[in-house]
Amino acid sequence: MDLQRRHNVHVSGSGDATLIFSHGFGCDQAMWRFLLPHFAQRYRTVSYDLIGAGGSDLSAYDPHRYGELWGYAADLNALIDRFAEGTVMLVGHSVSAMIGALADRLHPGRVAAHMMIGPSPCYIDHDGYVGGFSRTDIESLLDTLDSNYLGWSSTMAPVIMGAPGEPALGQELTNSFCRTDPDIARHFARVTFLSDNREDVAGLPTPTLILQSTDDIIAPPAVGHYLHEVLPNSQLAIVPNIGHCPHMSAPSACAAAMDAFLANRVGHHVGR
Template sequence: MNVLQRNNVILNGSGSQSMVFSHGFGCDQNMWRLVSPAFESTFKTVLFDHVGAGRSDLGAYDPEKYSNLSGYADDLVEIGQALDLKDAVFVGHSVSAMIGVLASLKAPRMFESLVLVGPSPRYIDDEGYYGGFKSGDIDELLDSLADNHMGWSAAMAPAIMANSDRPELGQELTDSFCRTDPEIAKQFAKVTFTSDNRAELPLVTARTLVLQCKDDIIASEVVGEYVREAIPNCSYKLLDATGHCPNLSAPAEVVEAIREFVRH
């Protein structure tokens, strides 16, 4: 199976420049359906599923390869090489923000710019660093997911979405989490929530935009501001959107912020 089949790569749009959309934990490329079409008139859009998610080849999942985010970044680079991407725009949500950062370091000419939606280089608090979670909190989260994947999904997804006045959004995220293979979800969650990519941020050379939401329990404003300060050529926009998934809860705002960034 070639890389485009392995990662269920879908191409749309037209234009000389490509825009790559990368989804977060427990999701798939469908999470970009309200955002990516807005760019099809001016960009070639590239959507894909991380191995283990969506319609990717589950048989390609290798626990050793995907024991850290570098394995996912390698896949992203392979996709870019297969499509001959140069100076593309990368749009990554949640954990995919750091996957994009790593990929941009592995293949510096592939991405001209990065849009990081709700990024966090480290979720666990450290000396002089606020990530939002204590180490014990993450242990409890991972234990809960391992013990009862469906129950964890039903409890966590609405809190992550954080738009209680629109319960259908929380339900969609719950359903997405529940579709993920429980064993793969457990491993990807561990990789996500125990990762530490702070050291890579100052090495980024691509022009970068951080899109930050209010009341985000996964990646708070303090974390988003940390990313802005750590990446050399980085701008920051605090959205009116709340929660961790503005690509679903406030797609028009996300589209406008990306458009403004790519114009300059």
Template sequence: MDVARRNNVTVTGNPQGPAVLLAHGFGCDQNMWRSTVPALVEDYRVVLFDYVGSGRSDPSAFVPDRYASLEGYARDVVEVCEALDLRDAAFVGHSVSAMIGVLAADMAPERIGALVMVAPSPRYIDDEDYRGGFSAQDIDELLDALESNYLGWSAVMAPVIMGNADRPELGEELKNSFCATDPDMARVFARTTFLSDSRDDLKRVRVPTLVLDCTNDAIAPREVGAFVHRSIPGSTLVTLDATGHCPHMSAPEATNEAITRFLAGLR
């Protein structure tokens, strides 16, 4: 099996530097790291990839059963590490990817030596005393939104189909992000992401970990960031002055600064 093709693996940066994996979250692909990559390429070997079912991954590799649990995605991460023979790599995961990184580090401790968890949440649904921020019904609504946008996409896709001569990169972006988000695969990823409960996995983290949360994140509120920090022994928590769930996009300088400082401290 060609893992590089399956996960659309891109390797850039300094071949001699320590490896850093950048893992996108649900709903996007490796392009979301475009503001992060420039801050890392000088000192690090930067590995980007798309999860199966996202971006430009190989759609034929999609097996619903495998990706019905975060372990399936984590196995893919381990296989990417093995294919590139990475050792002690730092895994930077956004949102659900932060939890996938936790699982991958547990499966292959020799491969993953540090974790950066960007806007992580180990469980999105409220549970007794735990406040995840959402109810099971809310998650169903998200699945509905996915479904209705499947039809709505025709409007989005029109400029791509017609071609957009003066902004070719726009067509590229749309193709990257929308084409590949097959609704059936997105549905599986959404269910796996938002119905997962990885709270117990946090306690098993044994590698240096940086937790990044945002002052104003509708998906992973600060109390969730604090919970993750509390659950991982020895972890560092940095709260970014950022709004939204994607600080690496909305506040790239502050995010890059926090990540590079943490990575530098590992050496």
């Protein structure tokens, strides 16, 4: 199948740089609708659905290929090769921030910058590392997903979204979770929440913006500070926001932080 149809790719805008937007678990590219018009005025923008999400080709979902985040990273590099022009910069929400980092590791020098929104290299606490969850917490979450995916989605999506003043956003995320094929969602949840990409991100030289909410149940502040310490060319921007999706609940603040970061990036050409 054509790559554009496989990932439901949408391209808009124009400019000397390409921004590729990659969504998080349980979401699809519609979650970028508050930011895309802002950046399409100055950049070529590419949004797509991870295989298994949104309008992607569900028949392309291979549990073996997508049993690790590297499969999604390989997809992202294929999309870069096909749709990106000029300087390439990645905007990744949640797990897609790590997918972008892995894509960078697979093809060093291709990506000029990362903008990571609510990223986490590891969700489970380890000695000296705070991920926000114990191993028991994650196993309990996954067990609930296995036994009652729709019930879990209805309960957890509004909590993940946060945005107490905008309940419609919580309902939107709930609907997005519930549209996802339950078997694919369960598998992707295990891949996501059991992943540990700390060694993969440590020392990554690519300039990176870490954009984090002040109150995020999925990626607590300690995670953002950890990434800022291990990514040598990183900036940490804290957005006053409750929830894991500031690009939806605080889009103006996100856009401002991203604009400030991008002002130093465009024109630094990275060869294909």
